[in-house]
Amino acid sequence: MVKISKPFTLNGIECYWKHQNIANTDIIIQLLSNKTNKILLEHLEDIFQPTNYNADDFFTEVGNNGYTDVNFDGFTDILIRSYTNTIMSDVVYVYLFNPKAEEYTVSDELSDNRIDIVDKQNRRLITGNEYRFGTDSIIHSFDKKGQIKYKEVYSNYRMQNDTTWFTCKDYQKLINGKLVIERRTCDTIKWE
Numbered sequence: 001m002v003k004i005s006k007p008f009t010l011n012g013i014e015c016y017w018k019h020q021n022i023a024n025t026d027i028i029i030q031l032l033s034n035k036t037n038k039i040l041l042e043h044l045e046d047i048f049q050p051t052n053y054n055a056d057d058f059f060t061e062v063g064n065n066g067y068t069d070v071n072f073d074g075f076t077d078i079l080i081r082s083y084t085n086t087i088m089s090d091v092v093y094v095y096l097f098n099p100k101a102e103e104y105t106v107s108d109e110l111s112d113n114r115i116d117i118v119d120k121q122n123r124r125l126i127t128g129n130e131y132r133f134g135t136d137s138i139i140h141s142f143d144k145k146g147q148i149k150y151k152e153v154y155s156n157y158r159m160q161n162d163t164t165w166f167t168c169k170d171y172q173k174l175i176n177g178k179l180v181i182e183r184r185t186c187d188t189i190k191w192e
Contacts, residue, residue, distance in 0.1 A: 007034045010067070011075050011097050015040055029080065031104065041095055041104035043080050070094055070110060072123045073146025078104055079115060088130050090114070096146075109148070110140060133158040150175045158189065165189040 005017040014034040019027050031041035070077045075097040082091045093111045095104035112127035116137070119126065125140040134157025141149045155170040166186040173181040 011099070011102075013040065013102060031078070033102075038103075040102065041078060043093065043095075043106075068118055069120075070115070070118055070125050071096055071146040071148075072120065072142045072144075075099055075146075088113070088132070092127075112138065131157070150180075159186075 001021040003017075003019045003021075007014050007016045009015070010031075015031055016034050018030045018032060020030075021027055029041070029043040030039055032039055066079045066081075067076050068079065069075060070079070077097055078095040080093045080095065082093065090113050091111055092113070092115050094107045094115075096107050096110075097104055110125060110127065113129035114127065115125070116128050117124070117126040123142045123144075125142070127138045127140070129136050129138075134155060137154045139152040139154075141151070143149045151174045153170070153172040153174070155172075156168070157170075158165055158167050160166075165188070167189055168184060168186040171181070171183045172179055
């Protein structure tokens, strides 16, 4: 089954969505130029399937909270959510708009389990992820050109060493991908 949206304008380009449902399990998503049919974005991963694929408001439901400028460069980016059977496997794919190529490219660095805050005032994107014994909160701070100035990672987790469990908190600051500050505190968990 294929669904095609009505044309709309995004970053000055008239475009439309094309969603293809494969065997009621996967959806292939494409954003195409209405003028040239050039593919501006193509997403082939599993995504959240709306409750009613045949609903008249399907594209409204899919697009809710999906258009925002996550790197503060003045262009609208696209968030595509993937929901699975565990929160640890969920992903919000961040597609950044490239104005020179007039297309969207997935940012592996910004994609995460969840997008917590898009802080326009302080030019920060706060993402997070969950794993078996902990969580991470990642703050991406951007310059005026939409490039990451630095990244801060706050981790809270439990770990086991032999028969002793610890609760730990880590902090890392990275500039240009290089670790510049790292701190860790761990306390023994006392079971009562």
